[in-house]
Amino acid sequence: MSKTILLLLSLPLFWSQAQSPSRKPSLRPEIPHIESVVPLPVQPQSKDPATIWFDDFDGKPKSYAEGKSPLDPMVAFGNKGKSLRCLYPKGKRGIGGRKLFFGKSPVYTNKARRSGEIFDEVYWRIYVKHSYGWRGNPAKMSRATSIVNNKWAQAMIAHVWGGPGPSLTLDPVRGVRGDRVVTRHYNDFERMKWLGNRPASKFPIHATEESGYWVLVESRVRLNTPGKKDGLNQLWIDGRLECERRNLDFRGRYTKHGINAIFLEAYWNQGSPKTQSRWYDNFVVSTKPIGPVVCPQNPVVFKTPYHGPGRPGGWELEVAGDVKGRSLVFRSKILPPFERTVVDKGHGVFLGKLRGRSGLARGLYFLRVRQSNRTGRFSAWSRWHQAFRVE
Secondary structure (H helix, E strand, C coil): CCHHHHHHHHHHHHHHHHCCHHHCHHHCCCCCCEEEECCCCCCHHHCCCCEEEEECCCCCCCCCCECCCCEECCCCHHHCCCEEEEEECECCCCECCEEEEECCCCCCCCCCECCCCCCCEEEEEEEEEECCCCCCCCCEEEEEEEECCCCCCEEEEEEEEECCCCCEEEEEEECEECCEECCCCCCCHHHCEECCCCCECCCCCCCHHHCCCEEEEEEEEECCCCCCCCEEEEEEECCEEEEEEEEECCCCCCCCCCCCEEEECCCCCCCECCCEEEEEEEEEEECCCCCCCEECCCCEEEECCCCCCCCEEEEEEEEECCCCCCCEEEEECCECCCCEEECCCCCEEECHHHCCCCCCCCEEEEEEEEEEECCCCECCCCCCEEEEEEC
């Protein structure tokens, strides 16, 4: 047999090896995420006396002091209802946001929740989703502040802003010297004392690979005891403490106004590099920790859409009782290529401390997921994310 014939006979084998999925990582599907879970229709914060504000953006729109951008009926946490959309046309600085006032506020007194109260400590929570393929860091997400007069002079600000790269960070500000507010108007940068833009979160919330699903963001600010440096500012992302600032002097000895406003923001200083959107949902302000949504014992779970070569195949879901996945309590069957499933005995098996049960017990849970294509090639597992509670 000639060398030419031998070479030709070897080509199919060589070609099949070169195209083998095991040799071509790019043939694996993109790592998916849990887009959202379906919360109980009545959340505990809606009736909790510690709650200052609760808005899931469903039903009749609630009244904010400022911010009239329309709600989006096509995108919502849990795939039902509405959300607040921030639109970023290419090159523009963003359209959207809301301004909420509460407590002892000298402005919008007719719209301030729990008017007249002084709040020295608040928590606020939002779910945030960036459109799939998101690019860039718009810097501004939210802030808590203390407005002290009708010119909007500020005694303090607790910014939740974009950090370096795709991260978030804390950027607290003092507008007081001794017991006197020295700022003259809103964002009076010349007279503000910036307390340090740090630390950066480990989780890259603005990264392209983290786009297309809902992420829990919760912040806390506690004003300092008058005359002491014991103020506190914290940031949790998806149930993990990501940033913390202690020993802060937020307000000197000033005590006439506490925290009285929280803003959800869209402003992008440099303008967006392309047309894209960000959504906010399940906005809560409280005097105590808030945490994730509460779900039933058999929660409905939504996966992000398939992205990868060829057509989608089955996918798998796991549920754990801790953020590192050491307490595995549920493993699904290989699920059909739809984006919805239920954590129940019909779709998988309960494991570990929940072995033999038909639903989740009371507690905090995290999810992870992986996706296959029609050739049976699976992606890697996602990280543990999309925390929720069962009560």
